Amino acid sequence: MAHPSRTVFKKEIITEFLAPSRKSNKVIIFCKGMPGSPGSSSVLDFYAKKGFWTFLPRYRGSWESRGKFLKKSPHLDILDVIEELPRGFKDLWSGKKVRLDPKDIYVFGASFGGSAALLASKDRRVTKVVVAAPVVDWVKDSKVEPLDWLEKTTKEAFGEAYRFQHKDWQKLSKGNFYNPWHEKELIPGEKVLVFHAKDDELVPYEPTEKFADIAGAKLISYKHGGHYGVASFIEPKFYNHIRKFLAQK
Numbered sequence: 001m002a003h004p005s006r007t008v009f010k011k012e013i014i015t016e017f018l019a020p021s022r023k024s025n026k027v028i029i030f031c032k033g034m035p036g037s038p039g040s041s042s043v044l045d046f047y048a049k050k051g052f053w054t055f056l057p058r059y060r061g062s063w064e065s066r067g068k069f070l071k072k073s074p075h076l077d078i079l080d081v082i083e084e085l086p087r088g089f090k091d092l093w094s095g096k097k098v099r100l101d102p103k104d105i106y107v108f109g110a111s112f113g114g115s116a117a118l119l120a121s122k123d124r125r126v127t128k129v130v131v132a133a134p135v136v137d138w139v140k141d142s143k144v145e146p147l148d149w150l151e152k153t154t155k156e157a158f159g160e161a162y163r164f165q166h167k168d169w170q171k172l173s174k175g176n177f178y179n180p181w182h183e184k185e186l187i188p189g190e191k192v193l194v195f196h197a198k199d200d201e202l203v204p205y206e207p208t209e210k211f212a213d214i215a216g217a218k219l220i221s222y223k224h225g226g227h228y229g230v231a232s233f234i235e236p237k238f239y240n241h242i243r244k245f246l247a248q249k
Contacts, residue, residue: 001045004056006092009084013077014064015057016041018048025103027053027085029078031113031120032230035154035162038063046234053100057081059116061163069164070171073178075119078107082125106246109134110230111203118180121192130242132195132228133203136211137181138172144201147173181211189216193245195238197225218245 004016016039020026028047032040044054059077061069088099104127109117114134121129141147151169154162171177180187194217196208205221212219220241232238 001041002048004039004041004044005094007089007098008092009057009089010080012060012066013057013081014066015055015081016044017053017055018044019098020051020053021049022051024051024053025101026051026106027055027100027102027104028106028108029081030054030056030230030233031074031078031107031109031116032056033111033113034059034062035150035158036229038161040230043230043234052106053102055081063161068168069162070168070178071164073116073119074112075116075178078116078120079123082120082123104128106130108230108233110228110232111135113230114203115178115180118187118192119178119183121188122183122186126191128191128193128246130193130195130233130245132230132232132238133197133200134180134194134208135203136184137175137207138177138179139175139181140204140207141173142202142204181207184211184214187215187217189218192217193241194219195222195228195232195241196220197222197228199224200227202227 002018004018007015038058047054058065059074060067085100085102088097091098105125106128107117107120107126108130110132114131117129117131118134120126176182194212196205198205
């Protein structure tokens, strides 16, 4: 498995990336869930071998990235990465400038990162979006991981890996911040593919089903599977659908 390189966008967003195995102008940006380990080399490697430039940004204020977490909507971090790509970026390991002329930009997100991917879908530069177990409505609190508990646990268990103020965390429960449900009529469902398991106890399935119906997104549901993360995108039952979805015009 190839070792990811690193770069930084907007002088703040540390990002792992891998070049494709062949010449390509297709890009996938991965939006991970939180809290959890920051890397996902297997996913970057899998899709790079399929012919994509692959990027895994750390949200501002999380892990190695600078800034404050949730000071602004994390999906804006993804749009900042997209803005910088055609300008070129520096490989921090080699010091070389990487130039890329992206034609197709895909955003993949899971769980917390699913919100970022769905909101990024509104941007005309984003070709298609794939999400797994996305949080579509932060007002619909998880019974297993309610927001108050998650805030406290993230602070205690992850320390400075997520650097945020209480007032910014509280914005999640208001319904109009980083919340796809608030903008469901604006989401271009025709370019969104959603995976979700009905037995997911961390992110409830029902809001996703309603959201997909209203937005007109393609929903693939599974009776069993639990909570899906970014690593799910390399599983055959997911990849077979993803491959066909991305190939559709």
